Amino acid sequence: MTSQLAPSGAAFYVPPAPLPDGEHGDPIWAAELAGVAAFAEAATNERVLYRSENVHGEPIVVSGIIALPKHPAPGNPVVSWAHGTVGAADLAAPSRDTVDGPAHQVNVEPHGLVNDLLRAGYAVVATDYEGLGTPGNHPYLVGESEARSVLDIVRAARILHPELSGNVAVLGHSQGGHAAIFAAHHAPKWTPELRLVGVTAYAPGASVADGFRLIPQSPITHEVIGFFPLFLIGAVAADPSIDLRALLTDRAYELYQRDIPTRSRFGLSEEESFGGILGTDLLKPEAIDGPDYQKVLAVLEANNPVVTSEVGLRVVQGLDDPRVLAVTTSALVDQLTELNGSENVEYVTYETVADNPISPHFGVLTTDTPATLAWLAAEFAKG
Known part of the structure; x- marks a missing residue:
């Protein structure tokens, strides 16, 4: 289906019945996204409804955002962003965010990082995850579900925008860090056509x-x-x-x-x-x-994110994080290193992070942005 067929308002998130035949990652429809949910540095922002599959093998729809850069980087690489915990209410979904939305304070936190990614020329796709914004329960911290949502939105974006390449990095914070690690684990079989260059997981949920x-x-x-x-x-x-x-x-x-x-x-x-x-x-x-x-x-x-990965895992942690404790992340890194080898796991820590109105848990995104951009440039250049 095309964006011309997309209904407006809340109806956008309700799939057609019956759901059209297709593959996971096929877009159902897309439409322009405006307001506070949109990323300021994008040339275009779209909300998209796309096919995926739940952990029971049943077809579902998932929503999210596709943001294209004003000046694409060479090769049109893609970054898939996995957001942190917002809850399980549909109106908390990032693509449905409003100034008075229930999760607005959290949903705007990654905009600084995402806008820097767009300025660097990366297309950014940002899933809402299964059951957030769309029908059904949200499988909170169920790794396979998160991974499918994170990877399938890349497929949807590439169908809608064929100029986008299959070179992809995944970044995620908190719940999204958990999702990013599972995306690395599942990508080779779930989306084998994509070239995942690496993952950065900020303060990932674990244990x-x-x-x-x-x-x-x-x-x-x-x-x-x-x-x-x-x-x-x-x-x-x-x-x-x-x-x-x-x-x-x-x-x-x-x-x-x-x-x-x-x-x-x-x-x-x-x-x-x-x-x-x-x-x-x-x-x-x-x-x-x-x-x-x-x-x-x-x-x-x-669903503890101690899993194998064929690509490098970069884990970032503020040592003063009161939400995801450094001791928990350090233990996770030790387990990931034992499983994947020290050459495939990088652990970046900060004694203190940027001031943040909510918590140091979010300040790590600002503090690590320059290092993230340098890491992305190096990983995409290897292609």
Whole structure:
């Protein structure tokens, strides 16, 4: 389908029924993107709806952004950007962002980096991920789902813009760092026509199963509890047999049903949501000994980003990051190095990062931008 057929407004994100035949990565439709979701340094911004496939082998649609540079770099290389945690609400999706959107504060954070990429001549594609903006649950931190979304949007962009090359780098922050590492792992089989030159993962999410175990042991309220329902929605998307009623207390289940569809991660951490419930009040007393608890753990452990990669992995971490702790990232790097060899894993750390109105967790993007641009130029030049 072509952009001329794209419906406007929220209808853009609703796929035609039945879904047209095609391959993963085929665009359904595209249309001009304006407003705060658009990248200021792009020659053109488009939102795109494209085919993908969930981890159960079923066809789905995913949305995202395609931004073309004003002055393309030689060879028309592409950078696929994987965003950090925004929540699971459709209106939190980056391509649906508005000034008063639930995740606006987080969605604008990578714009500085992306605009620098565009100024350097790179086409940038930015997936919303499965189930963010589009129908269905968001498989939060389910690596294969993230990887498919990150890679399939490159296919969609190249179909819509045939001048774009198959030379691709993946950059991702936080949840997106997790996604970027899994994209490196899955790319050879999922998108074999692409030449992935390397991956940079900023403060990648890892060892989430540990958080799932620890949060329900906390006898206090804390904003980090807002991540707990996201762990659950991701696990259920990967394993629909998980029964949340058997896991959660009545209060926690009520909050989950009410808030997951509408609140950003920041919203989930507010006092009137999961930020106002004791960690010890999340799970039923008998849940830890039950099968559903073990199923959630199994999903989270299976999606820890300790995976093989045929391309170089560059991991970047601020040592003062209060969200993704340096000790966690260092352990991940050690495991990735053991699996892939020291020549294929680079670890970049910063004692301090640029001031950021939200957190040093985001400041690492600004601090590492010059090094990222130098790394990209070197990796693309090898082609």
